[in-house]
Amino acid sequence: MHLNEEKVGLLIVDIQGTLARRVSDSEAMVCKTAKLIQCCKLLDIPVVVLEQNPDGLGGTVPEIETLVASDPHFKKFTFNALAGTDQCSSEILAYIGEMELSRWLVVGIETHVCVYQTVTGLLENNHTVEVIQDCISSRESSNALLAIDNMRERGAQISSFEMTVFELLKSCQHPKFREVLALIK
Numbered sequence: 001m002h003l004n005e006e007k008v009g010l011l012i013v014d015i016q017g018t019l020a021r022r023v024s025d026s027e028a029m030v031c032k033t034a035k036l037i038q039c040c041k042l043l044d045i046p047v048v049v050l051e052q053n054p055d056g057l058g059g060t061v062p063e064i065e066t067l068v069a070s071d072p073h074f075k076k077f078t079f080n081a082l083a084g085t086d087q088c089s090s091e092i093l094a095y096i097g098e099m100e101l102s103r104w105l106v107v108g109i110e111t112h113v114c115v116y117q118t119v120t121g122l123l124e125n126n127h128t129v130e131v132i133q134d135c136i137s138s139r140e141s142s143n144a145l146l147a148i149d150n151m152r153e154r155g156a157q158i159s160s161f162e163m164t165v166f167e168l169l170k171s172c173q174h175p176k177f178r179e180v181l182a183l184i185k
Contacts, residue, residue, distance in 0.1 A: 008168070009101040010040045010047045011122075012068065013081070013108025013115050017058025023109050023137035024144065030063050032161045033107050033135040035183050037067045039165050042176045042183075046099065047071040050081050050092070052114055079114045082121030093125070103128040105164060106156075107135035112147035119151050129156040132164055 015033060020026060040047055049060060049068050054075055059065060074092045078084035082093045096104075104127050108115050115136050122129045131151055138144040152158050159167075162184060169177055 007102040008045050008105060009096075009099060009103075010037065010045055010105045010107070011096075011118070012037075012047065012049045012060070012064065013106060013118055014050055014052040014057075014110075015064055015108050016051055016054065016060055019057060019139075020061045020109060023139055024141045025137060029109075029135060029137045030061060032132075034063050034067060036105070036107065036132060036135055036161050036165070037064065038183050039168070039180050040105075041067070042179050043168055045105075045168070046101070048096070048099075049073040050108070050114075050118070051075055052079075053077055078117075080117035080121040081114070082118065082125060096122075096127075097125070101127075103130060105130050105132055107132050109136065110138040111136045111144035112138050116147040116151060119156050120154060123155050130159050130164060131156050132161055133158050134161050 015030065020030065023029065037047060047068055049071055051060060051073060072095065074088065076088045076092060077086060078089050081089065083089060104122055106115060106119055106129055119129050119131060133148065136144065148158055165180060165184065169180060
């Protein structure tokens, strides 16, 4: 199945506080994620923000929060946002289910913990998942690479920011092509 903007959502996993500054290639990951968010907004793709224990870890980093301030934010305490018996996990699972989206683009940190476990949760709940490789990171790149291999084995697609955006556009005749292209350059 190819990306179809009417059925796609963007899930941002835990790009928060000082941890977001300590992951491998942090600046590039945050920058690409911000561009992806802007492209998704141009294409009317819904965005959902997850925050792991924000009282302890801090909120979403400002470069991203300014772009998603009006989008739904969910606090979580389990590493897999969709698993667990707490109210937070139940709310996230219900909200994602209500959106009736067939495919989720997933970005965030840390790749081998919350991204990996949440992607697994999405797959177990019959969602198609596309992990955007240049918009995820871990403190140690070896952990991220292992998680990417495992997510692929479990059925997630692995893509990049530009691959995903051009697949969403499908054609240079898309009405938002020039605006999206300006963000990519």
